[in-house]
Amino acid sequence: MSSSTPSRPTPRRTVLAAALGAAAATSFAAASSRSLAFASSAGSGPSRPEGAPVDYHAWTSRSDWGRGAAHGTRAGGGQRAGLVIDRPAGTLEHTDPHTGTKATWEYATWTSPLHTPPAPASEVIASWNAHAPAGTWLQTEVRGRYTDGTRTPWYVMGRWTAGDAAGDIRRTSVDGQGDGRSSVSTDTLAVDKPATGLRVAAYELRLTLFRRPGTRLTPTVWRLGVMGSDIPDRFTVPASVPGPGAGHELQVPRYSQEIHKGQYPEYDNGGEAWCSPTSSQMVLEYWGRRPTAADLAWVNPEYADPQVCHAARFTYDHQYKGCGNWPFNAAYAATYRDMQAVVTRLGSLGDAEKLIRARIPVITSQSFLAAELDGAGYGTAGHLMCVVGFTAQGDVVANDPASPSDAAVRRVYKRRQFENIWLRTKRRNAQGEVRSGSGGVCYLYFPVEPEERQRRVLQELGIR
Numbered sequence: 001m002s003s004s005t006p007s008r009p010t011p012r013r014t015v016l017a018a019a020l021g022a023a024a025a026t027s028f029a030a031a032s033s034r035s036l037a038f039a040s041s042a043g044s045g046p047s048r049p050e051g052a053p054v055d056y057h058a059w060t061s062r063s064d065w066g067r068g069a070a071h072g073t074r075a076g077g078g079q080r081a082g083l084v085i086d087r088p089a090g091t092l093e094h095t096d097p098h099t100g101t102k103a104t105w106e107y108a109t110w111t112s113p114l115h116t117p118p119a120p121a122s123e124v125i126a127s128w129n130a131h132a133p134a135g136t137w138l139q140t141e142v143r144g145r146y147t148d149g150t151r152t153p154w155y156v157m158g159r160w161t162a163g164d165a166a167g168d169i170r171r172t173s174v175d176g177q178g179d180g181r182s183s184v185s186t187d188t189l190a191v192d193k194p195a196t197g198l199r200v201a202a203y204e205l206r207l208t209l210f211r212r213p214g215t216r217l218t219p220t221v222w223r224l225g226v227m228g229s230d231i232p233d234r235f236t237v238p239a240s241v242p243g244p245g246a247g248h249e250l251q252v253p254r255y256s257q258e259i260h261k262g263q264y265p266e267y268d269n270g271g272e273a274w275c276s277p278t279s280s281q282m283v284l285e286y287w288g289r290r291p292t293a294a295d296l297a298w299v300n301p302e303y304a305d306p307q308v309c310h311a312a313r314f315t316y317d318h319q320y321k322g323c324g325n326w327p328f329n330a331a332y333a334a335t336y337r338d339m340q341a342v343v344t345r346l347g348s349l350g351d352a353e354k355l356i357r358a359r360i361p362v363i364t365s366q367s368f369l370a371a372e373l374d375g376a377g378y379g380t381a382g383h384l385m386c387v388v389g390f391t392a393q394g395d396v397v398a399n400d401p402a403s404p405s406d407a408a409v410r411r412v413y414k415r416r417q418f419e420n421i422w423l424r425t426k427r428r429n430a431q432g433e434v435r436s437g438s439g440g441v442c443y444l445y446f447p448v449e450p451e452e453r454q455r456r457v458l459q460e461l462g463i464r
Helices: 012-032 062-066 271-285 306-313 327-335 347-355 415-423 451-460
Strands: 054-059 069-071 073-075 083-085 090-095 102-111 123-132 136-146 154-160 182-185 188-190 199-210 220-229 340-343 362-368 380-388 396-399 410-413 426-428 434-436 441-447
Touching: 012 073, 054 441, 062 415, 069 073, 073 102, 083 199, 123 136, 123 154, 123 199, 123 327, 123 340, 136 220, 154 182, 154 327, 188 347, 199 220, 220 340, 271 306, 271 362, 271 380, 271 434, 271 441, 327 340, 327 441, 347 362, 347 380, 347 415, 347 451, 362 415, 396 415, 410 415, 441 451
Parallel strands: none
Antiparallel strands: 054 220, 069 102, 073 083, 083 220, 090 102, 102 199, 123 188, 123 220, 136 154, 136 199, 182 188, 340 441, 362 380, 362 441, 380 396, 396 410, 426 434
């Protein structure tokens, strides 16, 4: 999501979350007593306390894919086992709502086993690492089982392709999905009235892989992840103290979104709308990945930092009409050589410090008034920035793309202010109205073969 000026409409995800949070207010006392320890990931991931409010679970290996129900899919060979089309299970005639193009596609499917997290969830976010070249695309769906034993419909969590070639679908979320008890806003499935106590007790995911008929093309999916969470409803979070990560800073490239203001209206006009792809690009280049000269040939040569324009184009969600779709940013990052990406929530700045100490930057999502974050100089209904380090005193060093130039991107924000605007689930806007906070949402990008200490920290945070 992007930083906002007073004239910018509040993102749909923010509107939904605000409504959910208001409905949940009566459950605050009970929810706030829950532990903030984190839950386990899939398979051999570390054990986490029962009842933890965040669970990230992933399918990534040949054995993981083998536990699902395959209809025309198989796990490909090689060191990194990805799910591919083996033989078509059928054909589908699909009309793209954004281009009006009608086309027939062959498809194959894979459905995960039912996953039961340690604690029921009020929100569910799916993400994936894949490549879907021209002539292919994929659809990710989630179906939940409520705590009363009934089920949600199959909800579409994204229709995605790596590019935007002529005749291909346009990358898109799907609006208007709900059953009167839960609904989807862009990339997040949420219980409509969490104050009733209803939760999603378990969920399964379905991947559908598409290709042009008669070809041997295929998408490849290396990671399918899902985060379920039930974060306590709160306006403030407990203050933390600096940990061993204090005094560490990573050398992450610095890019401003604001120097792109007015560029490429078809991808939401640059400037404050491009915080998410700008943050993604900074972290990708930290890991040594960036577009080639041929990839960037389409960008106006008069524009600085053309790779930011590239990231905006290839994270753009044609339904959301913006570049702030969380899973689409993670999917973009994972199209680069040997990269992995997840969307999850962290429980504290201490978790971020562990990642920084292991040399993994953290892209965080937050919303705040200008008076709530000294030195920012702006307020926002939703903004992404990169945590790249901590001062010796424990304050946050951030690459904040909402800066007037690349040179001004590095900021130091007060620890207490930053942790509150990032980790809270509730806030008040300038009019005093209750709105949502992200509850610690972040993107984590890291190599397929991380260093051992990086692997240990990721596993400690429930990611394998």
